[in-house]
Amino acid sequence: MANQRIIDKLIGPIPALILSLVVVASLLMLIAAAQDVDASVESYLVLLGLNVLGIFVLLALIGGNLWRLRRQWRGKVLGSRLTLRMIGLFVLLVLIPLSVVYYVSTQFLSKGIDSWFDVRVDRAVNDALLLGKTSLETIKRDAVDDLSGAASRLIGVENELSLITLLDEVREDGDLAELLLLSHDGRIIASSQKVAGKLIPDRPNERVLSEVRGGGRYVNLEPLAGGVQQLRIAVPVLGTGISRPSRILHGLKLVPLRYSRLAESIENASARYRQMVFSRRPLKFSLILTLTVVTLAASMLAVWAAIYVSRRMLSPLRDLAEGTRAVAAGDYRKKLPVPSSDELGVLVESFNNMTRQIHRAQTSVKQHQQETERQRTYLEAILAHLSSGVLSFDYKNRLLTYNAAVTQILDYDFKLLRKQTAEEISGSVPKFEPLFRGIRDSIERDEAEWNAEVTIFADRGRQVLIVRGTRISSIKNSGSGYVVVFDDVTELIQAQRDAAWREVARRLAHEIKNPLTPIQLSAERIRAKYLNGVAPEDRDALDRATRTIAQQVESMKVMVNAFSNYAQPSEQKFESLALNQLIRDVAELFVSEAQPSLIHFDLEPGLPSITADPGRLRQVLNNLILNAKDATSDVEKPEIKIRTRYIEENKHCYVELTISDNGYGFTEEDQSRLFEPYVTTKDEKGTGLGLAVVKRIVEEHGGLVWLDSAVQAGGAVATITLPVGESAVNTDLKLRRAQQRFLSESTG
Amino acid sequence: MKCRFGNLFAVSLFVCGAAHAQFVVDQVDAIQSDEDIRVQVDLDLNLTDATERALSHGVPLIVVHEIALNQRGWLWSRIEQRTSVRYRLRYHVLSGRYLVDSNEAVLNTFRSVSDALEFIDSTSVTFDVSARHADHSVAVRSRIDINALPAPLRPTALFSPQWQLSSDWSQWPINELSTN
Structure with missing residues (x-):
């Protein structure tokens, strides 16, 4: 991260700006150096190197920027494509004119330089x-002719004085600066000089001498310092014999000053022109090299500037795009830096305002959602702990929600029935058809509120449900819906019925039992007082009447005592009890010689003892076995089976007692009412209180009792479950309290 | 390459120049007295085609002989005195002769460029010294002064090997046993 920051700073605008200034300055100096005569080649080289270095540094900067852009483009960073596109556009806009200018400039330079020539x-x-050259040749020819003429005058002159005199004469006539007469081998014979005092004459070199020795004439123009030119002339002086060989006359003649200056001027102009001709290509090379470096540096600067400007210009847009993405991702706290006060700045400021407002709105919505969620959770908790079943339906009559009590009351998993209409549920689960048909009818009638009592026959048997429906508006913004609340009042009704019956029994016992004794005593007194006093023909009638009264009163007493036993709570004495032994003791009473194999035992050995009142439990066994025996009285092979089992279920331990027979059994309609008083299947034989007493005693012991039809034998099966151990009493108490709470909730 | 010593001095050759160079220091003679050291330098100078062509096109060439008297130090040599002799070689088109002028402002004319170079390739300088020293050495280099070329020619001369006529520095140590 730190390295990246350093790199960003290095390729940032300030170093690039400094570099640009350096490059521009060195470019200007390079251009000046290319044209300056006095500029040293070292400075030109340094400037050139500096510019090339600057170009490379700019290239590195551009490369770094492009590399970063490429990485961003590959990483799909927002704005990178647009930046690349804009850079490409800028680069094209810069490079195309620069290329055109460069091409035109090179052509112009080339053609311009060529035009000089x-x-x-x-x-x-x-x-x-x-x-x-021609003029000089003329001068040279004249000079050599003059000297040749003078040489002819020297032929045969041997006298030294004459020679000197003649040489002086010839030198003065020919306006020579110096005149030498040399022997054949180059030795100076005589000399004449214009400038007096010149000690050493200008002797021609061996090449000149050899040329003249061969009979030729030598003349050449020799430039001297100060623009003065002289002619060096050498001609042979013919000898006159073997003893007088030929000699050499050598003269130096200054070219007239006027000619010298003209010749110098021509020479200089010619030299300069030839220099220019020779420098044509190097000049082109030099200027085009400078122009190329300048163009390259300018191009690099322009490209870098294009990159920088593009990045700078698109930075707010990139920020905006990132901000938009953040907002799309749900981050409404994103704040963008405001780049400037121009239109882009206004746009960024507007974006910031928008996100701020959205953030506020979102926060408010979240708070509402949380509140709603809290209320929903609260409501769900209430519904979950509500003992009433609650169903909700949408406007299309489809089941939306249900609480735990629904599953508990109806003993059915409604998870699979969600989103089904009441009619579909009726079809799927026929046993709930009365309930959901009622709901469907009420919803279709669009009743605002309705109540109904529905009886269903489910796995638990007959259940009476009190159903209340309420129309509610705007369930999930999709029109009206319904909430249906129902309670299972089967046990409540049963309890009410039991209580009513117990009240009847108590009143009967109280109202009827009291007059029975006076009636019986009165009948006996009538019989004792008037039996002997009446006519013999009436005595028999009186005797039968009083006896009948006494017998019926006795019978009524028995019935009233039975009612009394049912109605009045008895004192219970709980103790640890071996159920199997109690069963054998009670069953023993029903075994007779006529029917020795009437009862079959299937008692689980090692059955744990239960906590119960032996007397009351004996009454239960007695009533059930008696009912079974009565039910099988007309059967050819009567059979009663008594079975006990120890069962552990969901951490609850209890014993299960089953007494089954192969008697006439009971109808399905009677099943739910068999435990009610005065409900019997024995015609006149029973009081109808046996099973009611059984149910009451079993419930007092915290147990359950129910009757089923024996599927195979065709009789009835009575099943009793009793809790094991001390929990029996507590369970009984809990059960009572639960019943009381239920009753109070139901009635309340 | 031959390294010759004067009859009174012994000069040891360390570097006699590169074999492929156009300008080569051929030999150096030194005569040391109590007051001065007279150095005679002989070089082998040859022009390249480009430089000769430039010369014939009126471009004057400045040939610089740089001669330094070094005194050997503990770690490296120290330049005690330094001098240079500049020759200006040009072609006179009207006369068809090559002209050489030097520091002495004496104009010398030659029929050919080789004659002119032959004139240039030997020079002598004198260094004033206070006393004889055994640890003196003479360093010689000859080159064409590119800075003296016409401005348009300089970049080309800078990058073209045809114009790289500079000889290497040649070190010529002077034996202390030499006496005058």
């Missing part, structure tokens, strides 16, 4: 040179 100028220079 016009053929006519070239010819004029050459002509001038030729003219100069």
Whole structure:
């Protein structure tokens, strides 16, 4: 991260700006150095190197920027494509004109330099040179002719004084600066000099001498310092015999000053022109090299500037795009830096305002959602702990929600029935058809509130449900829905019925039992007082009447005592009890010689003892076995089976007692009412209180009792479950309290 | 390459120049007295085609002989005195002769460029010294002064090997046993 920051700073605008200034300055100096005569080649080299280095540094900067952009483009960073596109556009906009300018400039330079060397100028220079040469040749020819003439005058002159005199004369006539007469081997014989005091004469070199020795004439123009030119002339002086060999006359003649200056001028102009001709290509190379470096540096600067400007310009847009993405991802706290006060700045400021407002709105919505969620959770908790079943339906009559009590009351998992209409549920689960048909009818009638009592026959048997429906509006914003609340009042009704019956029994016992004794006593007194006093023919009638009264009163007493036993709570004495032994003791009473194999035992050995009142439990066994025996009285092979089992279920331990017979059994309609008082299947034989007493005693012991039809034998099966151990009493108490709470909730 | 010593001095050759160079220091003679050291330098100078062509096109060439008297120090040599001799070689088109002028402002004319170079390739300088020293050495280099070329020619001369006529520095140590 730190390295990246350093790199960002290095390729940032300030170093690039400094570099640009350096490059521009060195470019200007390079251009100046290319044109400055006095500039040293070292400075040119340094400037050139500096510019090339600057170009490379700019290239590195551009490369770094492009590499970063490429990485961003590959990483799909927002704005990278747009930045690349804009950079490409800028680069094209810069490079195309620069290329055009470069091409035109090179052509202009090349053509411009070429135009300096016009053929006519070239010819004029050459002509001038030729003219100069011709003039000089004329002067040279005249000079050599003059000296040849003088040489002829020296033929045969041997006298030294004459020679000197003649040489002086010839030198003065020919306006020579110096005149030497040399022997054949180059030795100076005589000399004449214009400048007095010159000690050493200018002796020609061996090449000149050898040329003259061969009979030729030598003349050449020799430039001297100060623009002065002289002619060096050497001619042979013919000898007159073997003893007088030929000699050499050597003269130096200054070219007239006027000619010298003209010749110098021509020479200089010609030299300069030839220099220019020679420098044409190097000049082009030099200027085009400078132009290339300048163009390259300018291009690099322009490209870098394009990159920088593009990045700078698109930075707010990139920030905006990132901000938009953040908002799309749900981050409404994103704040963008405001780049400037221009239109982009206004746009970014507006974006910030928008996100701020959205953030506020979102926070408010979240708070509402949380509140709603809290209320929903609260409501769900209430519904979950509500003992009433609660169902909710949408406007299409489809089941939306249900609480735990629904499953508990109806003993059915409604998870699979969600989103089904009441009608579909009726079809799927026929046993709930009365309930959901009622719901469907009420919803279809669009009743605001309705109540109904529905009886269903489910796995638990007959259940009476009190159903209340309420129309509610706007369930999930999709129209009206319904909430249906129902309670299972089967046990409540049963309890009410039991209580009513117990009240009846108590009143009967109280109202009827009291007059029975006076009636019986009165009948006996009538019989004792008037039996002997009445006529013999009436005595028999009186005797039968009083006896009948006494018998019926006795019978009524028995019935009233039975009612009394049912109605009045008895004192219970709980103790640890071995159920199997109690069963054998009670069953023993029903075994007779006529029916020795009437009862079959299937008692689980090692059955744990239970906590119970032996007397009351004996009454239970007695009633059930008696009912079974009565039910099988008309059967050819009567059979009663008594079975005990120890069962552990959901951490609850209890014993299960089953007494089954192969008697006439009971109808399905009677099943739910068999435990009610005065409900019997024995015609006149029973009081109808046996099973009611059984149910009451079993419930007092915290147990359950129910009757089923024996599927195979065709009789009835009575099943009793009793809790094991001390929990029996507590369970009984809990059960009572639960019943009381239920009753109070139901009635409340 | 031959390294010759004067009859009174012994000069040891360390570096006699590169074999492929156009300018080569051929030999150095030194005559040391109590007051001065007279150094005679002989070089082998040859122009390349480009430089000769430039010369014939009127471009004057400045040939610089740089001669330094070094005194050997503990770690490295120290330049005690330094001098240079500049020759200006040009072609006179009207006369068809090559002209050489030097520091002495004496104009010398030659029929050919080889004659002119032959004139240039030997020079002598004198260094004033206070006393004889055994640890003196003479360093010689000859080169064409590119800075003296016409401005348009300089970049080309800078990058073209045809113009790289500079010889290497040649060190010529002077034996202390030498006496005048």
